Amino acid sequence: xxxxxxxYKRITTKSLxxxxxxGEKISMLTAYDYTMAKIVDAAGVDVILVGxxxxxxxxxxxxxxxxxxxxxxxxxxxxxxxCERALVVVDLPFGTYQSDPKEALRSAIRIMKESGGHAVKxxxxxxxxxxxxxxxxxxIPVMGHLGLTPQSIYKxxxxxxxxxxxxxxxxxxxxxxxxxxxxxxxxxxxxxPAKLAQKVAESIxxxxxxxxxxxxxxxxxxxLHDMIGMTHEFSPRFLRRYMTLYEDMTKAIxxxxxxxxxxxxxxxxxxx
Numbered sequence: 001x002x003x004x005x006x007x008y009k010r011i012t013t014k015s016l017x018x019x020x021x022x023g024e025k026i027s028m029l030t031a032y033d034y035t036m037a038k039i040v041d042a043a044g045v046d047v048i049l050v051g052x053x054x055x056x057x058x059x060x061x062x063x064x065x066x067x068x069x070x071x072x073x074x075x076x077x078x079x080x081x082x083c084e085r086a087l088v089v090v091d092l093p094f095g096t097y098q099s100d101p102k103e104a105l106r107s108a109i110r111i112m113k114e115s116g117g118h119a120v121k122x123x124x125x126x127x128x129x130x131x132x133x134x135x136x137x138x139x140i141p142v143m144g145h146l147g148l149t150p151q152s153i154y155k156x157x158x159x160x161x162x163x164x165x166x167x168x169x170x171x172x173x174x175x176x177x178x179x180x181x182x183x184x185x186x187x188x189x190x191x192x193p194a195k196l197a198q199k200v201a202e203s204i205x206x207x208x209x210x211x212x213x214x215x216x217x218x219x220x221x222x223x224l225h226d227m228i229g230m231t232h233e234f235s236p237r238f239l240r241r242y243m244t245l246y247e248d249m250t251k252a253i254x255x256x257x258x259x260x261x262x263x264x265x266x267x268x269x270x271x272x
Contacts, residue, residue, distance in 0.1 A: 008046075016046070027047070029049070030222070035082075048089070057223065057230075063150065065095075067093050072092075088118045088119075089120065090111050092107050097122055126178055143188065145187070146192075148161070169193075185206060186206050189209070193214075198216025207219060227240070227243075229242075
């Protein structure tokens, strides 16, 4: 299988399908604001996820549940304005799609019209298939999400690895095939055994993006603030920190405070 990297000027859902077919891994990161998204896009990330994880890292909530559709549209709009290359996928937040396919469609339409996002992401399999089909029938691309689904945290009661037992693993594989069959363009697998994730990736033709799902999938996603070390309390096994911004920023801001107190800032060259 070829691993040659094609130069994509703009990433589309077809680009991701081609990447999987050509054996090129897909890079995906979260972003929630214009400035960060500008940097992520310029660095060459293929997919930017405007995740409901904004509820945690931007608003300080314990879970992803409190964030609203209006807030997701605000964050997504900021990200879309920054992006020239990446495909922008926006999470539908908790309570906007689970119970009513018509409400799911209305939510997805608002995301697309008001933010300019390129696709939406929903958590779940067979239990939300009617909502997914309704959105797809309107021409809106859908990315699926299986395994650990944070919007269901109170159902699970823990953020531990999912699908370790045979019954849950079998359902996950069945749900993945269902999502492919009804028309999802890609799938996120979160915090499941690596062998199971690889089995899923090899059994479906759409790209499978992993987070805590091993290296046998078609791409990887991380929360940006975790990856660059702006957060420091969260340290799961799957997280690799590429920077330690929490430490660097704390030091820099502390130095600024010291300089202001000591009348060192601004100096003569920093005044008009």
